[in-house]
Structure formats: C-alpha cells, structure tokens
Amino acid sequence: MADIMMNVQEARTQNTFTALMWAFSHPGHPRPLPKTNLAPFFAIGETLVDLETSYYSSHDGLGQQLARLGGRPRSPQEAMYQFYPELGDADLLDLEMAPVGTYTYPDHSATLVLGVEFDVGTRIRLSGPGIPETTELFVEGIPQSFWSLREKKVQYPLGWDVFLIGDGQVVGLPRTTIVEVL
Amino acid sequence: MTPSETVAELAHPRQDYSYAFLDEFAKRELRRRILKAIAIPGYQVPYASREMPIARGWGTGGLQVTLSLVGPGDVVKVIDQGDDESVNAANLRRFIARMAGVETTSDTLEATLIQSRHRIPEEQLREGQALILQVPIPEPLRWVQPSVAKTREMHADADYALMWLVLYEQLVRFGEFVTGASYPVIVHRRYLMTPSPIPRWDTPKLHQAAHLTILSAGREKRLYAVPPYTDVYPIEFDDVHFSVERQTEGVCQMTGVSHKYMNEIPQPDGSSRYVLSDTSFADKLLKQKRGERVTIGEIYFDDKGNFYHAGYLKS
Amino acid sequence: MAYVATRGGEKAIQRAEQLYRALNGAFDADFVRAIERHMPYLMDRVMGEGSLYAPEMAALALAQAGGDLYEAVLLLRAYRSTLPRLAYAEPVDDEALLAVRRVSAAFKDIPGGQILGPTLDYSHRILTTQVLDNGHEASRPEPEAAEKPAPTNYPSVSGWHRLTGLMTRMEEHEPPDPAELPDVTREPIVFPASREHRLQSISRADTGGILALGYAGMRGYGLTHPTVNEVKLAYADVRLRHPITGAVFSAGRIRVTHTEVVSTSADGLELGFAATMGWNEVKTIAAAMLDMEMSKPEPHPAHTEEFVLYHTEPVEASGFCIHFKLPHYVTFNSALDSIRRVRSRREGGNRLQQMIQTAVKEKAS
Secondary structure, eight states: OOOOOOOOOHHHHHHHHHHHHHHHHHHOOEOOOOOOOHHHHHHHHHOOOOOOOOEEEESHHHHHHHHHOEEOOOOOTTEEEEEEEOOHHHHHHHHTTSOOOOOSTTTSEEEEEEEEEEEEEEEEEETTTTSSOOEEEESSSOOOOHHHHHHHHOTTTSSOOOEETTTEEEEEOOTOOOOOOH | TTSOHHHHHHHOOSSSTTTSSHHHHHHHHHHHHHHHHHHHHTOOOOOOOOOOOSTTSSSSSOOOOOOOOTTTTTTEEEEEBBBBBBBHHHHHHHHHHHHHHOOOOOOTTSSSSSESSOOOBBBBOOOOOOOEOOOOOOOOTTTTTOOOHHHHHHHHOOOOOOOOHHHHHHHHHHOOOOOOSSSEEEEEEEEOOOOOOOTTGGGGGGOOOOEEEEEEEETTEEEEEEEESSOOOEEOSSSSSOOOOSSSOOOBBTTTBSSOOOOEEOOOOOOOEEEOOOOOHHHHHHHHHHTTTOOOOOOBBOTTTTBSSSSOOOO | OTTTTTHHHHHHHHHHHHHHHHHHHHOHHHHHHHHHHOOOHHHHHHHHHHHHHHHHHHHHHHTTTTTOHHHHHHHHHHHHTTTTOOOOOOOOGGGGEEEEEEESSSSSOOTTOOOOOOOOTSSOOOOHHHHHHHHOOOOOOOOOOOOOOOSSSSOHHHHHHHHHHSSSOOOOOOOOOOGEEEEEETTTSSSSHHHHHHHHHTSSSOOOHHHHHHHHHHIIIISOOOOEEEEEEEEEEEEEOOOTTOOOOEEEEEEEEEEEEEEEEEEEEEEEEEEEEEEHHHHHHHHHHHHHOOOOOSSOGGHHHHHHHTTTOOHHHHHHHTTTSSSHHHHHHHHHHHHHHHHHHHHHHHHHHHHHHHHHHHHHH
C-alpha cells in the first residue's frame, strides 16, 4: 500500500504543535518554530483555533487573518486563545480579565500568545515542572508590570498559560512555572 | 488555506484518510487538550474522543494521542504488558505505521514515541521522548466515589481524605498497603492521579523524569499529563511508606538478571519460573550475551534493586 | 496457536481474522442488498446506534460482522468518524413528519386519529415453518388500499395538552444556530448534561441497555407512572439550505421514531421524550420514560443521568466488556505480590504468636 503522506498544512500544524508541546514541557527553553510562508502568530492560530473554540487579537490585521479559521471572535474576558503581537500597557487591563479557569474546570482558561524579543531586556529566572533546577531568560517587549500581573492572576491550579514568540522561536510559560524577575 | 500556497503545494495523491487517520478537527482538539494537560499536571482534561476502528477499552485513547503527535520523522514503539509482540500491541503498531507512514521499533532508546499499556520500560527514557500510557479508568477516586460529577468536585477542593482512609484501613486490616497496580500519586503537590495500571515498580519512574508522559482514556474521554522534571509522590504516611513489588526471588530464566519486573510463569508442579516482562530489554541482554553489538540504556533499577533517584524509595 | 507468549503477534492476528471470515463464509453485493431489503428493523437498530443513516453501509457492516450487532455498530461508528461534516439540516417539525404509524395510549381518539400502520403488535407470534417445508411462504394477501387514505401528518398530542393548559407552554424562541448546538460527538459529555447532549446520547444508546433500565423503572424502581402519549413511526425529510441560492430543499428521507410519554401528577403533566433514527419503538418508549426519571431531583441511583447515559453507550460498554480478554498479567502479578506479602506477614505473626505461647507454657511449667 502506498505510503500515506502529509499535505503542506498537515505538516505545518504538526510541526508547530510539536514545538508548542515541547515549549510547555520544558518552559524557558526556546524552540524553533517551523520555517513556513506563514507568520508565526498565524501559524499558531491555524494549529489551535477553529470553529470549536474562541479567539481574540489585539492586532486588527492578525485578527482578520484569524477570522478565516472559523473560530468565534470574543473579547479578552472570554476568548480561549488570545494573540498580542505587541503587548502594551493598555492590553494589561484586558489581560487582567482573561479567563483563568475555575477550580472545577481549570482547563477553561486562556492561552496567551505574546510577541517579544529574546536575548535582551529583562532577566528572569524560571523554575517548576519541566525545569531540572532553574533556567534564565532575557525577554524584551512586554511591560514590566506583566510579571506582577501574572503573579497575581496565576495561582495554581488556576491561571492562563503563555507562549512567548520572538525571532522565529517559541518559549512556553505554563501556569506551573515560577518566574522571578532579576 | 492561504492565498500564497500553490496548487502544487496543496495537491497530493488521493488518500482515503487524513494523515494519521484523524481529521484536522480531531487532531486540533486533541492538541489543544494536550497543551492544557501539560500546563496542569495530573488534572484530567475532558476531550471528545473520536471513535476509532479499534474497540473501546483496547487503547483508543492512547492511539488518539499518538496519532495527534506523530509525524513522518518519528519512530514509534508499542508495547502491552511490556511486550512488543503481544497481539494487541502488534495490532496498534500496525495501525499507526499504516496511517502515519512511520518507522517502528522495539528498541526503547530509538523510539521517539512509546505507546504502552500497563508498563514503563526498564531502560531510562530521555528528554525528547514522549511516553503515552493507555488508561482504562482515569479517575483515582473511582472506587471510593462512582459518580463522575462528585469526583470532579473532590478534585476541585483537593478533597482526597477518602484515599488516605483507604490506606489506613488497609494497614489496620492487612498490616500493609495492598493496592497493587494503579497506585495513586500526587502530582506537582496538587492533583491526585492514577498512573494507569502500571505496577508499583514503574510508578517511581514518573517522578522528576527526563521524558514527557501523557495518559489517555478513550472510553472515559479524559487525558492528563506529567511533564518532565515534575514531582510525583505516591500517597503514603510519614511512618508507613510506599514500596514496590518484591522482585528479589525472581531470576529471569532467559537472561539470568534479577531485580527487574518479571512475569511469573506457573509450572505444573506448583512452582514458578520468571521471565523479564520488558521483552526488548531481554532481547538486548541476550544479544549482549551472544557477543553481538547492542546499546543498552541506563536502567531505572540497578542489579541490587536500587532506584536511580537515591532517597526516593524509602522502603 | 498460543496467545501472548507467541512472538510474531501480527501473524497470529491475521490468522485469527482469516478463520473468522472463513467460518462466516463469503458474501457478495446481492447478500448485502438482501439484508437491506429484508431486515429493515435490524438495519434501523444498527443505524440508530451507529449514529449514521447509511442503509447500504449498515447492511455491509452486518454482512461483514457476520451478524454480530456490536461489531456492526462499531464498524459504522468508526466509518462515521472518518466522514467530513458538510452541512447542518434544517430542524424537523414533528407535525410535518410523514407518519405511517401513530398511536396514543392516553386517549381513545385523538385529533388526526390513531393509525396502527405496519406493526406486529396484534399478530400471533407463530413461526411460519411452511417456508422451510415448501421452499416459499404461503401466498400473502396484498394489503388493500383504504377508501380514505390516512393523513400523512398528525397534530401533536402534547401540543393539545399545552393548548388546554395541562402542560406548561413552551416559550417561543428563534431556532438556534445548529453550529452552536452542543454535539456529543464533538465534545465530551459532562454532568449535569445539557438537554442536547442527553437527547443525542439516548438517540445513539444501546437498545438492550435502555430497555433494562427502563424496565426497572416501569416495574417499580422508578418514581414516575408514565402513559404513552404518542408513538410515531415516520419519515423525516432531511432539508438542507442551498449554499448559494439559500433555497431549502429535501436531500432525501430517513426513517425516524418519535415518542412522548407523560406522567400524571397533581400539578399537571410532565413530559418525557426520545427520538431516534430508524424505527425502534422498544428503545424510544423505555428512553422517554428514563428521560422523566433522570429529570427527577432524586432519582433511583440507577436512573441518574450519569448512570443511564454512561452505561447505555453501546460501543463503550461492549468494548470495555471484551477488553477484559486482553492480557492483564502485569496487574495480576502485582496483586499476587500483595496477597503473598500479607500472607507472609500473617504467617510471621502466627509463628510469633506460637513462639510466645510456647515460651509462656514453658515458663509456667
């Protein structure tokens, strides 16, 4: 029987998902996102969003692209997948309200995709599941107060889970990761 | 579909199934759930659970996870009771190979994805490997509380008192813990989890592991995960500790090793013989004995039965 | 051939399957067509539980499975899993159903009338062995056309109840967007279940399971005293909206069963409802009664929504049942280890006791 083949989209989503899965499994450890003709934010949207879930984007252009995936557009208070290519201070007010789940359903919580730059900016130390002792990272492009907001909103098992995207790489910060700003 | 893709890119020879059998919607839903499961270690994430061409209860949950992870570059190992050649393992492996066009192996070290029913291999798994365990009953509280709605509340409140009571009652009645396989554990200091019906021997392998473990129950429609380097502690008391099955008596008839998990083979005269449960590990040892070249990985339990994380097993 | 201890597991599987097929004998397209033509109620059961209305496929599933009903349902469900979702049909109005059989136990006569339709209800259950002796059936009288044809659709009996105030009226509302409706095949059921999930689960449920639990309710374990308000065997048009013109058209007809039961209480009438694809009166009557039991605040433990819906899922129930044939020797070994430990502890304890008793005796003497 002929070998079964992936089409281009299947290959793209499988590779993107694999990067996301290992990013959450080893938080703080950057993974390369597959090099495709799609912008990384849209590639992640394509991998995770469809008519069975909801999304929000702070960037109109990206929002229009994501609309084609069939997902339900919702406000930051409700959307399960939220995309912030450039997280500004004003966006933090929205993030304050992003769903953190309930004790009965902690999985009914938002996944945030944030645009950053790595290797410059704020130094953070990470520990928790997926990290043998600690690991450190430099992150630029998000407001400093994001980290204290995260500490406030992420109270395990509740919280949102974050992907940081920069330079074609992804870093995972699931709610289990403890972040110390140095 | 985006406009920049060419027709040539989109076209491929006609196939009756999507890659890896599951359509993109099914895969996407599974992938969303898997990410949440990794973010909330030990918490049972409900998922739709598609019907598969294999009966429920026979590994459809594990299969759905494997199929949503697998890509052409993966190498897949499938075992049942530790045996690659078990009819059910062979059947699942055949399906995965057919539907994903992947290479398969029995070598634990070569595999990138290991789907297993009821055992974790004897050779240590490393970073970058995913272990997918088949789960019949994902709810550790099932035997003290049959209602799914009620156990959900118990997990929400971390109300696990009944499990400690069960352990205590065992001590009073039998003088020790008698729970065998599926020994309940606490993951990342929060969720009570069943590690699936793996023997107690395998339970410690989940603690601070280099590999990722995903557990999936197709029929019950729940999946959960233990990320790498995560605390997994079996429930026990400060003064009465969890212990693994005694493997001191068994010496493998084929390879001569001891202090590994054995299958007991009853003999007509009432005695028993023992054979290594991990068949590919046994194969490697036999190859080594014959002088053939073979790479045997680091093992979890050494020849004296010491676990590789010193101090973890207190008895 | 040996079981797990066999190496070459794949060969064993292939041989087992070959043996199975050899025992069943070969079949051809004619045989499949014969099933489709002459076993409509078996087909309806497979399609209803298989959750897929595809008569040719259902007949093939039955032929391929050698008549094993659970296998046939699994084949159809697995096939359904691979099919893309193209569109949602327009909602079906029960008063617009093309009904061929409609009866009510609640009243002697009802608007539209009681029509027996095709049924064996009042026949004598005697095997017609002449077929075997003579090679063919005795000549059957052809059904004569009635002078006045029966109506094709019927006003709803529960509609009458609502009109007369015996049952609370339903609120008017916009028809929901079908894409927004909870779908039990796309998301996991959680409890308490939505009405949609409950009715969908019942529609696909195992007939035997629903019957057993429903029967228990009828015999006295239930809290309600139901009367069959209406049982309808009908054809439903599958109406679709043209993607470009927006015109609604019928893509064909499927057989459906629509059943309502009512329970009388001093406050008024309660309604229990069940519907399924295919004609299956036993399932829908029992299920409609269970619908009422499940809605009670404190049902019998075997009639809670969770108990009923989980345990009447045919593919899950039969699959898990037969999974017990799979090797479980690792877990069994672990259990034996526990038994042996306890035993040796007890023996150790006994020996210790004996030693103490001996020592005490010796001391005393």
